[in-house]
Amino acid sequence: MRLGGVVVYGVTLPLSRSRSPLNFSRSHRAVVNANLVQDHVSFVKDVAATQPPHNLSHLLTVLKTRGESIISPGARQGLIPLAIPLSKNASGTVTALLRWPTAPPDMEMPVVEVNKHGVWLLAKSVDQFMHRILVEEDAKSSQERNEELFHASADAGVKLYRKGDFAESKISNLDVYLLKKVGIFPDIIERKVKRHFEEGDHVSALITGEFYTKKEHFPGFARPFVFNAEVLLRVGRNVEAKDAARGALKSPWWTLGCEYEDVANIAQWEDEQIEYIKERVTEEGRREDLNKGKAPAQVALDEAAFLLDLASIEGTWDEYVERIAKCYEEAGLNDVAKFILYRD
Numbered sequence: 001m002r003l004g005g006v007v008v009y010g011v012t013l014p015l016s017r018s019r020s021p022l023n024f025s026r027s028h029r030a031v032v033n034a035n036l037v038q039d040h041v042s043f044v045k046d047v048a049a050t051q052p053p054h055n056l057s058h059l060l061t062v063l064k065t066r067g068e069s070i071i072s073p074g075a076r077q078g079l080i081p082l083a084i085p086l087s088k089n090a091s092g093t094v095t096a097l098l099r100w101p102t103a104p105p106d107m108e109m110p111v112v113e114v115n116k117h118g119v120w121l122l123a124k125s126v127d128q129f130m131h132r133i134l135v136e137e138d139a140k141s142s143q144e145r146n147e148e149l150f151h152a153s154a155d156a157g158v159k160l161y162r163k164g165d166f167a168e169s170k171i172s173n174l175d176v177y178l179l180k181k182v183g184i185f186p187d188i189i190e191r192k193v194k195r196h197f198e199e200g201d202h203v204s205a206l207i208t209g210e211f212y213t214k215k216e217h218f219p220g221f222a223r224p225f226v227f228n229a230e231v232l233l234r235v236g237r238n239v240e241a242k243d244a245a246r247g248a249l250k251s252p253w254w255t256l257g258c259e260y261e262d263v264a265n266i267a268q269w270e271d272e273q274i275e276y277i278k279e280r281v282t283e284e285g286r287r288e289d290l291n292k293g294k295a296p297a298q299v300a301l302d303e304a305a306f307l308l309d310l311a312s313i314e315g316t317w318d319e320y321v322e323r324i325a326k327c328y329e330e331a332g333l334n335d336v337a338k339f340i341l342y343r344d
Contacts, residue, residue: 037061040086043073044109047342048084048099049335053109053126056097058156062133063087063095065152074344080254080312081321081340083114095122100220101328101336102301116315118254121186121221128183131160135182139166139174184217186257190227202235213244222251226258229266242268249273252305254312274313277306300331 037057044052053059064070068087071094075085083096094114100107111129112119123129134157137149150163171177175188189212196205209231211217212224225248232241245267253260264273279285281303289299304327311320321340329337 037070040070040073040084044084044097044099047073048339050099050103050109053097055126055130055156058153059111059126059130060086061152061154062130062149062157065148066133066137066146068095072344074342076343078315078318079114080118080308080317081324082308083112083119085114086111097126099336099339101304101333117259118252118256118312120257121218121223121255123185124183124218127156127160130157131182132178132185134161134163135166135178136174138163139177186212186218186221186223186227189224193227193231197234205231206235220251221255222248222253222263223255223257225251226256226263229263233266241266252312253309256312260313274310277309281306281310297331300327303327304331 037060040060041052041056044050044056060070063086068089071085071088073084073086076083079085079094079096082099082101083094084099085094085096087095089095096112096114096119098110098112098119108125108127110124111122111126113122123132130153134150134153137145138161150157153160165181166174166177169177169181171180175191178185178188179192189208193205193208193212196202196208209228213228218224225244229241229244229248232238232244245263246269248256248263249260249267249269256263260274264270280289286299286303289302290296294302304324307320307324307327311317311324325337325340328334328340
């Protein structure tokens, strides 16, 4: 309990000073919002069967404060089944957590933007995403700045970012500050490369494109390799671009950050990769893998990954959900299978 307020599901709500209809309405909305926050925390723990990010409730409050609608974590129809929806903005874009099926125990849940063909990485963790939001808000003019965001982030925000630090740093470029003080973000790296090209500095563009692909930066995501292929193509290094694109297609296709066809064109592949994967998910393909000595659980995991790739091509996630869940069940990941199937 806190002086001057009550704690509901970990969110401090103001005590009503009167019983006027206006105050009742605000109090009612606050309780509803608190329930939505608790829904997400419980969903991550009980349905997604993983540890909820420590500051998830604060992130949801921040997203709500900046004008996004908090949506049910089970509202997953038409979305990649590894996503846990958090919010939707005015243009309909969904921000979500990504639940990797076989993530290392110490790996934090990334924050992603969900699109038809998969996801775009926004931040490697909830804390990193909140940190960036607060810095970007603080960088605005006093007339544009939404001060409520800093209140909404509460103690978590204070620990992540001290208001005014961007101005005090004397770093004039916001992207430079974010890279130095907050972390590496795909969109910022890509903007950096584009600026190098605009300035005619192809060497720096190539170096930054290569830096983007270092495996410690964005493990599991194909996007850095796709972008590096585009950079190489732009400077006329077509053979290297082809190899980079083919390397990208070894990662999950739903992390390409674009349509499969765009990358396949750079890789100079037509439909052979799609046909190969379709063969791998047949009963014959499964038997072939087993006959080679591959463990049944690994065969099932590979099939689930192939099915996710196929679903990403046209964004037909719901058509594949049951088969994907069955694969995880056969691999012994029953909690993941139940999570994949869950819908409101």
